[in-house]
Amino acid sequence: MAFTFQINDDVVWNHDEKLLAKAEDNTPDLIQTTVTPTAIAEITADEKSVNGFKSVVSDKNIARLEDYTLGRDEKIVLDLGDHYVGKFSVDIDSVGSPMDAPLYLRLKFAEIPAEIPAESADYDGWLSRSWIQEEFVHIDVLPMTLEMPRRYSCRYIELSVIDTSPKWKASFSNPTFVAESSVSMEQLPKPAIQDKELEAIYNISVKTLQDCMQTVFEDGPKRDRRLWIGDLRLQALANYHTFDDLALTKRCLYLFGGMTTEEGKIPANVFTEPKLTPDDTFLFDYSLFFATILFDYVEHTQDQEVLLDLYPAAKKEIDLALQQVDEQGRLVLTEDWPVFIDWSNEFDKATAGQAVMIYALKRFIQLAEKMNDVQLGDYQTICDQLESFAKTALYDEAKKQFVIEASGEVNVASQVWMVLAEVMDDETNKAIMETTVAEQFPITGIATPYMYHHVVEALFVAGLSDAAVQLMKDYWGTMIEMGADTFWEAFKPEEPNFSPYGSPIISSYCHAWSCTPAYLIKKYLA
Amino acid sequence: MAFTFQINDDVVWNHDEKLLAKAEDNTPDLIQTTVTPTAIAEITADEKSVNGFKSVVSDKNIARLEDYTLGRDEKIVLDLGDHYVGKFSVDIDSVGSPMDAPLYLRLKFAEIPAEIPAESADYDGWLSRSWIQEEFVHIDVLPMTLEMPRRYSCRYIELSVIDTSPKWKASFSNPTFVAESSVSMEQLPKPAIQDKELEAIYNISVKTLQDCMQTVFEDGPKRDRRLWIGDLRLQALANYHTFDDLALTKRCLYLFGGMTTEEGKIPANVFTEPKLTPDDTFLFDYSLFFATILFDYVEHTQDQEVLLDLYPAAKKEIDLALQQVDEQGRLVLTEDWPVFIDWSNEFDKATAGQAVMIYALKRFIQLAEKMNDVQLGDYQTICDQLESFAKTALYDEAKKQFVIEASGEVNVASQVWMVLAEVMDDETNKAIMETTVAEQFPITGIATPYMYHHVVEALFVAGLSDAAVQLMKDYWGTMIEMGADTFWEAFKPEEPNFSPYGSPIISSYCHAWSCTPAYLIKKYLA
Missing domain, CATH: 2.60.120.260 (Galactose-binding domain-like)
Known part of the structure; x- marks a missing residue:
């Protein structure tokens, strides 16, 4: 992460010492x-x-x-x-x-x-x-x-x-x-990957992940060297399919669950030195990802204790987010809690934001089922409203693309997140991504492996494996051709030497959110 | 010091462990x-x-x-x-x-x-x-x-x-x-100095000395932070008249006495970290000063043990130097063992070198007397030859000035050192210094308090106290007017911002060889 900053100096924080003690208990010996x-x-x-x-x-x-x-x-x-x-x-x-x-x-x-x-x-x-x-x-x-x-x-x-x-x-x-x-290459099973390009991409992905796994999942060990929730989500997924270091994931979940604002908002990142401190930066999608990371963890581990401990924080967070959904099922974003989606501010993020809300809520609902939450029905109702609004107000049947309600703008992020949120049926999702490939590829204006990850995963979800593999090779493979030992914080294929900060000495060339091919290859191609 | 460098990488050194152990025994607690x-x-x-x-x-x-x-x-x-x-x-x-x-x-x-x-x-x-x-x-x-x-x-x-x-x-x-x-202002007796300018000069002199007194007498605590014999001689004199820290002086004498070349040459400076190491720099006058520092120390303390321990090194050094005196009593300097006298190389140093030889030999002879050295007579003979040569070949009766034999050049250093060496009688010395004041003042081309010290002391020795005091005020007093808290490594009154290195960030503004007004005031004006 980085490339974004907010100052919110009037926030009142809750520190849940019981949860934070569990976070500290899971600190790894490096x-x-x-x-x-x-x-x-x-x-x-x-x-x-x-x-x-x-x-x-x-x-x-x-x-x-x-x-x-x-x-x-x-x-x-x-x-x-x-x-x-x-x-x-x-x-x-x-x-x-x-x-x-x-x-x-x-x-x-x-x-x-x-x-x-x-x-x-x-x-x-x-x-x-x-x-x-x-x-x-x-x-x-x-x-x-x-x-x-x-x-x-x-x-x-x-x-x-x-x-x-x-x-x-x-x-x-x-x-x-x-x-x-916190992990060793020796604990990593060597997968048999026939395709040499994919094998190289996989190897550099796990090296990237390993170097970011310290006493927290760091975004980048050069910079910012700290736990961002958007990176954590992807690192945790890659970790389950590779090193499978569950203690570190648990630690990071407890860190976020243990430090929320008075009203339950989860910060975009936290600091662990000199003491556990939440950052005063809030991103709507990042806050929601707390629930999806918890969902992924519970799915992978069936760990009831973690679910019981952290469900309340996830629920509070979801409730807070849902306050921004209007009666029509429209997510209304506000300036003090923007969605991230990607560094680029050259496209409208409203539809992608709506999709992330649905994506997270669907996963939260599965947790609510496990918890026998009496409000389960209410969550399902609002989820239906969100989906219904997306289908009716945001989808252009003729274009086979999601649009921005206000402007009709079509962008990649809207399609990708709506497909990941599985708002439409499989056939429609496939058509949406085929249209996206046909009309939006090669992608331009996107510099983050974070966004590229979501595009690839959406292609897999839509059943377009060949296109997904091709995009992985075009994007992460090109970094390798250019000399990558680990994958980078930023890479724009159409402007290969782009640095968001104007100099390579500030950029991070080993960055968590670029490690996901290890997950994508293991999940969708193994 | 500094502003001079030699590389002599083929030197064979004697380390006298007995003497060096005594040096280490006298290391002060700071x-x-x-x-x-x-x-x-x-x-x-x-x-x-x-x-x-x-x-x-x-x-x-x-x-x-x-x-x-x-x-x-x-x-x-x-x-x-x-x-x-x-x-x-x-x-x-x-x-x-x-x-x-x-x-x-x-x-x-x-x-x-x-x-x-x-x-x-x-x-x-x-x-x-x-x-x-x-x-x-x-x-x-x-x-x-x-x-x-x-x-x-x-x-x-x-x-x-x-x-x-x-x-x-x-x-x-x-x-x-x-x-x-190594010393505290609390151990310093406060002298009653009526003249406020001299009092200020005295106070800054002792502050300069104090800050240079560490685990050795350093030349400058900013740079070079080490023991140079030319600085030591002046620091020791100032110390006897102020803090009187005898252990530190003894330590420094033993350091030089304990590390000489195989043939007995004493290096211009030594290092004490990481271990005791002589530098490969040799200056003829600096080497000779070992004998004069020992003389001053024994005069001040009557310490027989130090005399017995260090006389052999002084004698070996004097013998080596005397090999460069020819049959006529002329000192013949060589390039590999030059005299320092001053940083300036714009004047001929031959006559000043001859005078330093006489100055040192006269003091050594007094040590030889104490030691009942059987060769005492030989040293007296050669001293007479050196003096006789100076009087006959280097002194211009008409000009009342010492000259350079080869060129007839008249310079300040020749007069000053010949007066300090007391080659002529008191009346002639007075005339020489009066002529020097009349014809060479204000001095130009000299940037070191080291040389100015010798000019002032020569004026005192020649009985010209008023001129000596005036020069102290003009030189050290001007540094105070310009803001000195301690006295500087280099100062040229005719070019007040002169730095021998081109930048103040490299110059030393607290430098041992500039601390001598404390000695001059206490010795000649108390």
């Missing part, structure tokens, strides 16, 4: 894996690679790293061989005359090669510069082991000597990266 | 004093102040520091009220929405106001940029106490927020500077 660089890298311009740079293995031998001493303005790039999340250390010594000045060192941690040549001074976007993975360190006495205290998300590490003195140089040895995740 | 900022400072242009900037007290109240929250590109300058050497800490919290990005903070530690606006990127001198007292820190979780691990030398501390996020700001409180020195 699994640590020691990684050593596989090569010294040369970063070179390459227009086919992401943001115009690729990495090639240098003539310099990583085994002889300590011999490549560095003085003022000299640098070297280490290649970990894959993307990892964790902490870096390196031994440093001085070579030459006695060390007559401090060592001044810059370290850059880069997920993709293009971050290495990018100048942080050139970045002037609104998103905090503090996310740039660049550190400046003075070392007064050598030799020493430099242990960087912060966690980084990277494949490439540039060591840049800003200065030594004319009398000595710095020598680096024993570079070590201790990678961290 | 005295720590907690200092809190007295004001928030505004740095403003002022052409009369050092490097064009002065500090004025801000309208902002330091007691309300935490209220002045800082977001992207906002900064605040803390004023400690005086120059100190030590470590900084500050409490930091976030104010506003939850902290949704790291805090990225720059800290600048400045001895003089002009260092605050100076851009480190603009510095391109040869001296290592690593000396710039500027740090960049990422903080992932607030609140926290930021404890900077390194030691700084400063009065002003700028806290610059590079970024927070649009949703919150950083709030600073409890800024604390723990000052360190």
